[in-house]
Amino acid sequence: MGFRTYTCPISRRCGGCEWLAVPYPIQLRRKQEQMEELFEPVCRHDGCSVSKIAGMDDPRGYRHKAATPYAPGAKGRIRSGFYESGSHRLVYCKSCLVEDRRARPILNDVAIVAQRLRIPAYQEDRGTGVLRHAVVRIGYASGEELLTVVTNGDALPRARRFVTAIRELHPHLTSVVQNVNDRRTNAILGRRNVTLFGPSHMHDSLLGCSFEIGPTSFYQTNPQQTEVLYGLAIRAANAQPGMRVMDAYCGTGTIGICLASEARRQGVRDVRVVGVEQVGNAVECARRNVGANCLADSCEFVRDDATAFMARAQRGGERFDVVVMDPPRAGSTPEFLEGVCRLAPERVVYVSCNPFTQVRDLSILQDGGYRVTSIEPVDMFPHTKHVETVVALSRR
Numbered sequence: 001m002g003f004r005t006y007t008c009p010i011s012r013r014c015g016g017c018e019w020l021a022v023p024y025p026i027q028l029r030r031k032q033e034q035m036e037e038l039f040e041p042v043c044r045h046d047g048c049s050v051s052k053i054a055g056m057d058d059p060r061g062y063r064h065k066a067a068t069p070y071a072p073g074a075k076g077r078i079r080s081g082f083y084e085s086g087s088h089r090l091v092y093c094k095s096c097l098v099e100d101r102r103a104r105p106i107l108n109d110v111a112i113v114a115q116r117l118r119i120p121a122y123q124e125d126r127g128t129g130v131l132r133h134a135v136v137r138i139g140y141a142s143g144e145e146l147l148t149v150v151t152n153g154d155a156l157p158r159a160r161r162f163v164t165a166i167r168e169l170h171p172h173l174t175s176v177v178q179n180v181n182d183r184r185t186n187a188i189l190g191r192r193n194v195t196l197f198g199p200s201h202m203h204d205s206l207l208g209c210s211f212e213i214g215p216t217s218f219y220q221t222n223p224q225q226t227e228v229l230y231g232l233a234i235r236a237a238n239a240q241p242g243m244r245v246m247d248a249y250c251g252t253g254t255i256g257i258c259l260a261s262e263a264r265r266q267g268v269r270d271v272r273v274v275g276v277e278q279v280g281n282a283v284e285c286a287r288r289n290v291g292a293n294c295l296a297d298s299c300e301f302v303r304d305d306a307t308a309f310m311a312r313a314q315r316g317g318e319r320f321d322v323v324v325m326d327p328p329r330a331g332s333t334p335e336f337l338e339g340v341c342r343l344a345p346e347r348v349v350y351v352s353c354n355p356f357t358q359v360r361d362l363s364i365l366q367d368g369g370y371r372v373t374s375i376e377p378v379d380m381f382p383h384t385k386h387v388e389t390v391v392a393l394s395r396r
């Protein structure tokens with residue numbers, strides 16, 4: 001890899017890879033230094049240190065999920081691409097350095113096919129038109145390709161012809177799903193899905209476990225580094241016979257299922273995982289994932305708000321030996337964290353995509369009787385400023 005840098009013709013305008021001009025080893029060094037600075041009070045308090053960041057051997061083509069908005073262009077054309085940084089102006093992208101190379105051509109061809117079939121693009125300022133976004137997900141291990149076309153309302157004119165045409169151009173597509181989003185919001189996806197071709201979900205595998213992924217469920221976008229991240233979380237959880245694990249903010253159950261599977265592989269008996277997640281579709285996937293991995297006797301998944309679930313677990317006098325938590329960027333809630341302290345598991349494993357909110361949350365756990373024992377940064381998004389971290393805590 002050396003000290004080479006990568007180039008992208010639209011990097012100045014797109015703003016997605018703000019560190020592209022910095023050689024990758026230097027990006028990693030910068031991230032390491034940032035994490036050491038950010039976690040310095042935590043380390044001073046608990047006498048621990050930040051481990052060396054886990055980088056990628058080849059920091060290209062790592063995004064297995066790609067998306068684009070569509071907008072009307074001149075003479076009936078449909079535009080696609082990335083929003084120029086800080087605006088809603090679209091910059092066309094022929095191929096993207098950090099995406100799986102199969103994804104962008106599909107997104108661009110959706111615009112061409114829609115144009116040909118006179119499916120109008122969504123006009124954001126007026127809330128009119130049909131075609132809003134498309135999202136492509138490529139299975140890391142499975143190679144399955146799921147295309148989700150987001151429409152402004154139930155109608156997708158000439159849907160069958162659209163599907164035929166896009167499949168002719170991309171015969172490897174395994175599913176085409178229409179997602180309906182008629183809200184005037186920046187959120188890409190709506191709640192309703194209509195399967196237009198193939199199965200309604202795709203499959204992929206991580207750490208030897210197979211997962212069903214729906215068009216609206218959360219699934220990490222860099223699967224190669226996800227295996228590193230989950231491996232660190234599983235090691236920090238340190239499964240023991242008879243242990244009960246809470247997998248909070250569990251998405252499609254990926255961490256809990258990988259943990260239970262690894263425990264079984266190592267002959268650690270009677271490990272039980274209870275996952276909690278608020279998105280119904282993700283919980284349904286998690287339950288099917290349990291079956292697909294033959295873990296029905298060790299994993300269960302509950303649809304609930306994590307904080308409400310924590311309060312119920314305490315009222316019910318439940319025992320958990322380990323709490324694994326992986327909240328969204330905003331972090332967790334004080335009530336959830338205080339609930340963890342009252343529940344008093346031996347260990348807490350906090351996986352985070354935003355170390356700034358994580359540091360804020362850690363102080364509640366430290367005040368509540370926990371000591372940070374390890375901090376492991378993982379580079380899930382090379383060429384950007386983002387870092388993910390796995391922090392392990394033990395009860396004092």
Ligand SMILES: C[S@@+](CC[C@H](N)C(=O)[O-])C[C@H]1O[C@@H](n2cnc3c(N)ncnc32)[C@H](O)[C@@H]1O
Pocket residue numbers: 218219220248249250251252253254255276277278279282304305306307326327328329353
């Ligand atoms: C960063 S993702 C992690 C998902 C999963 N652990 C993984 O690695 O794929 C955070 C998850 O938390 C869920 N979530 C957000 N707020 C929640 C809440 N208040 N209660 C339960 N789940 C929540 C989101 O739907 C999302 O699936």
